Amino acid sequence: MNLRRNLKHFMYKIATNNIFSVLISVAVIVWIFFHGKGEDILDLTLFFALVLSFTLQLAEKMLAAAIKNWTEDERKLDSNYDKLVKRYVDDFIVYDNAEADAKALHNLHKLVKPNYGDKGEKIKTKYRFPVQLVALFHGTDMIIRDSSEMYEIPEALSAVSSELFEAHESSNSYNQLNIRVRDWGLTEQGFEIQTMRTTYFASLITNRAMDYPWSNGLTNRDVYQYGPFIESLAESKMSNHLGFNGFIKSSDGYIPFVKRNQIVSIGKCTYGDSIGASIKAKYALDSTTKELSKAGMEKAFVQEIKDELKIEPEYLENFNIKTGVIAAYRDFVEGGKPQLLIYAKTTLSKEQIEANFKTKLKEEILQKKRSSWDKELKELEDGSRILWIKTTELKELAIAPGLMMYKNKKLPMMPSASAAVVMLLWWMQERKDERD
Structure with missing residues (x-):
């Protein structure tokens, strides 16, 4: 067949x-x-x-x-991140590369000029990211207020939806049900997330086409996120599907970074964190009630780790939402899209993960050849090449919004991915057990 x-x-x-x-x-x-x-x-x-x-x-x-x-x-999506951060008045993430390797920072300066400080007086080690840190967690409880209500695309965007969808003609576009964040924030009880439903296609013509020109020359950003003040998630008209980045630490202290392929919807041929995905309804929603719970979200995290890095759940060290979700943030390259950041440990070594990844990847490549028409199969992983960085070397990285320098190696990255490294470092600084 x-x-x-x-x-x-x-x-x-x-x-x-x-x-x-x-x-x-x-x-x-x-x-x-x-x-x-x-x-x-x-x-x-x-x-x-x-x-x-x-x-x-x-x-x-x-x-x-x-x-x-x-x-x-x-x-x-606008790649002039310096211009983007100047468009909005907000406390975006600012990272000081003071502890970075001197040669790595020197090489970074050659490619990306520092963008933090007064005019004509930039601080040479600091970069500002078009990413807003909402909360850094340390065992914070998560509260989910879920609804089955479906997101509706604004009328103006519906009128140009076919134009906006053309922006993704080189990407693997596979529609599916996603979780939309209606609003979120810290409360006395924990971090509360109010959720509803959206589709991946809705996100493609809203968040992921923010700067694609309509036939009249306008863009989504011009109409819906023009600045200087940013809209809250409750005010936002975008699809805002919940995504996450994540880091997996091997038993011998390494973190994998994945070189993304040419058919992902954003960040083509850049380096991503260990995991980069959306919270998919097929994994997260209860099969009977169709509701989102903490257990369902946890299942979605674990399943994506399996899909993208081929690490089976039994090789994760007691991963759970309360200790595994370490930050919440918004990516303004994608119009303020909500993201969670996760951190997990595995009992597998770097070599074991690499060997298993290559074996499973060969099997999937063969399966894809047999079913080349199946777009869902192409969603299983973002890339096929892994770069390993020891956790003790993370603070030596020179990090900017669209680029990270590791020793002499240039690693192009989306701001959401490089900012995730910054947040991981901040989180580790406050946890003595994770510094070494």
């Missing part, structure tokens, strides 16, 4: 990309070569001109697709 489906999808791609013309032309050339009488049947000069024309058209399509993929992220 899968073979038949794949064949149909393959034939469709051939039929819609002028490949039939090239294949037929090649077949004719082969026939002429073996029979040697082609000149009696057709004008070879004209024929080869047509072949060249078809081939150039195909090459043009392939080159255009590659360029669109390469430029997609910057077309839909």
